[in-house]
Amino acid sequence: MVYQMPSRIARGWPFRADRANVLAMATTPTTLFILGASGDLTSRLLLPSLAALLARQPQWRVVLRGSGTEERDPEAWKKLVGVAFADYPGAIDRVTIGDYTSADVTDRDAVAALIETLEPGTVLYFALPPAVTRAAIAAMQGMTLPEGTVLAMEKPFGDDEKTARELNDMLTALVPERQIFRVDHFLGRSMLLNLMGVRLANRILEPVWSAEHVESVLIRFDESIALEGRARYYDKAGAMIDMIQSHLLQVLALVAMDPPASIDERDLRDAKAAVLRATHVLGDDPAQSSRRARYTAGRIDDRELPSYVDEEGVDASRNTETLAEVVFEVANDRWAGVPFTLRSGKALAAKKSEVVLTFRQVRHVPKGLAGSPVDGGRLTFSLGPDEMRLRLHVTGGDDPFALRDEELCADLGEGQRRSYEEVIDELLDGEVALSVRADEAEECWRILQPVRDAWASGAVPLEEYPAGSTGPEEWATS
Numbered sequence: 001m002v003y004q005m006p007s008r009i010a011r012g013w014p015f016r017a018d019r020a021n022v023l024a025m026a027t028t029p030t031t032l033f034i035l036g037a038s039g040d041l042t043s044r045l046l047l048p049s050l051a052a053l054l055a056r057q058p059q060w061r062v063v064l065r066g067s068g069t070e071e072r073d074p075e076a077w078k079k080l081v082g083v084a085f086a087d088y089p090g091a092i093d094r095v096t097i098g099d100y101t102s103a104d105v106t107d108r109d110a111v112a113a114l115i116e117t118l119e120p121g122t123v124l125y126f127a128l129p130p131a132v133t134r135a136a137i138a139a140m141q142g143m144t145l146p147e148g149t150v151l152a153m154e155k156p157f158g159d160d161e162k163t164a165r166e167l168n169d170m171l172t173a174l175v176p177e178r179q180i181f182r183v184d185h186f187l188g189r190s191m192l193l194n195l196m197g198v199r200l201a202n203r204i205l206e207p208v209w210s211a212e213h214v215e216s217v218l219i220r221f222d223e224s225i226a227l228e229g230r231a232r233y234y235d236k237a238g239a240m241i242d243m244i245q246s247h248l249l250q251v252l253a254l255v256a257m258d259p260p261a262s263i264d265e266r267d268l269r270d271a272k273a274a275v276l277r278a279t280h281v282l283g284d285d286p287a288q289s290s291r292r293a294r295y296t297a298g299r300i301d302d303r304e305l306p307s308y309v310d311e312e313g314v315d316a317s318r319n320t321e322t323l324a325e326v327v328f329e330v331a332n333d334r335w336a337g338v339p340f341t342l343r344s345g346k347a348l349a350a351k352k353s354e355v356v357l358t359f360r361q362v363r364h365v366p367k368g369l370a371g372s373p374v375d376g377g378r379l380t381f382s383l384g385p386d387e388m389r390l391r392l393h394v395t396g397g398d399d400p401f402a403l404r405d406e407e408l409c410a411d412l413g414e415g416q417r418r419s420y421e422e423v424i425d426e427l428l429d430g431e432v433a434l435s436v437r438a439d440e441a442e443e444c445w446r447i448l449q450p451v452r453d454a455w456a457s458g459a460v461p462l463e464e465y466p467a468g469s470t471g472p473e474e475w476a477t478s
């Protein structure tokens with residue numbers, strides 16, 4: 001029961017003119033130039049995902065170039081790539097390992113020199129700290145990029161609505177929107193692609209996908225991992241900006257969108273953007289509709305964890321939350337009144353990532369059936385392991401007229417890929433359907449601003465939970 005995206009040719013997505021021949025001429029290489037190639041994202045996610053993609057898609061040929069501030073000899077660069085490709089037989093034969101340049105990309109002369117070396121159609125991937133990315137884009141202003149250059153931007157995209165808009169303006173001064181790829185790797189998660197199919201292609205689901213039948217929606221991403229040495233970034237971001245502002249609002253948009261006419265980038269992203277425009281904090285009351293907490297010392301399996309504030313690099317005075325929950329409403333005809341709870345946190349008892357739709361109770365349960373169901377059934381999409389579970393109320397057990405719960409479970413794991421694999425596949429294809437469009441990126445900041453203001457004013461207390469617990473005791477969804 002796996003919904004797979006049709007091939008790009010089959011779904012007829014328009015190709016950028018300069019890439020039109022890439023699929024036709026299977027062996028034409030695409031250059032992927034990673035700025036920040038010595039960083040964590042590159043070694044842990046981008047290179048292994050590229051390797052997995054090249055192992056699976058024999059038509060791709062990639063020239064891989066890299067840069068960072070530090071000098072790196074060509075052998076060290078080859079070794080870095082080799083390690084990432086080791087688990088994917090055949091993949092290394094489809095990549096040409098190009099140069100590794102040392103350059104400070106915030107320096108205009110250095111950027112100009114780097115641009116001079118770009119081939120038309122290069123994918124320029126900004127795997128850089130966000131402030132460096134912004135400075136690099138600013139340094140490029142007024143320069144002419146070679147025809148067809150694609151700019152791949154990582155999250156967080158800006159710091160707020162204003163800076164996101166400024167970044168968008170700078171990017172579109174360089175290349176057209178169709179050549180800007182704002183990466184949200186959750187959009188490449190196989191379960192979310194499955195969710196689209198399950199939801200949009202089934203007559204038993206699509207007609208009940210609305211406030212009339214759905215009582216509440218929970219989008220949860222609980223992690224058992226803690227800070228993992230990422231204080232430099234995470235301590236400024238916190239759980240809400242790290243996960244809810246980007247990934248989980250994108251999940252909300254996919255779950256709540258009206259069925260698009262096609263999955264062409266324009267139809268799909270129009271549908272998502274319309275949802276985001278209609279989304280606001282429930283009751284416009286962040287003090288009531290949001291909560292935040294931070295972990296204290298605890299134990300997860302055999303790991304002893306220090307308090308968040310004792311982790312290396314953390315500035316306790318920032319009051320950074322490691323668990324955040326915000327309830328939203330999508331104020332449109334389909335969803336008005338339905339609470340959408342988005343929650344994410346670290347150092348929790350167990351990894352739990354899921355989208356849960358709870359259906360409203362039926363209007364009448366026939367007299368004589370024992371028990372009263374608390375809801376009208378529940379549909380859960382679990383994002384790893386990928387499975388769909390439908391919890392139904394049934395009768396027919398020991399007491400044939402007593403209601404009890406049973407769960408139908410479908411394993412959707414077949415064909416599962418790394419999420420960055422799907423992202424890189426799209427990038428090499430020159431496709432942007434799974435990239436966040438400029439207006440979506442700005443909306444996501446707009447939606448969260450009232451919560452940020454309320455938290456900054458102290459209207460929402462910062463609670464605590466021991467690492468390895470399910471969160472503060474009184475949090476209902478824990």
Ligand SMILES: NC(=O)C1=CN([C@@H]2O[C@H](COP(=O)(O)OP(=O)(O)OC[C@H]3O[C@@H](n4cnc5c(N)ncnc54)[C@H](OP(=O)(O)O)[C@@H]3O)[C@@H](O)[C@H]2O)C=CC1
Nearest residue numbers: 036037038039040041068069070104105127128130154155
């Ligand atoms: N790491 C992760 O798990 C994830 C990261 N991201 C995003 O990816 C981006 C990169 O993150 P991450 O890899 O963790 O960061 P790192 O700090 O690990 O790496 C940063 C990279 O940027 C390079 N760099 C820094 N300053 C400059 C400069 N002035 N000019 C040129 N290169 C520079 C560094 O090169 P050198 O070492 O030579 O100085 C290094 O290669 C961020 O936007 C992050 O939010 C998104 C999702 C997950």
Ligand SMILES: O=C1O[C@H](COP(=O)(O)O)[C@@H](O)[C@H](O)[C@H]1O
Nearest residue numbers: 155185223225234242243247419
């Ligand atoms: O972007 C991020 O995502 C990861 C979770 O994604 P996964 O694909 O690794 O499951 C999260 O741990 C991290 O804090 C966040 O920056």
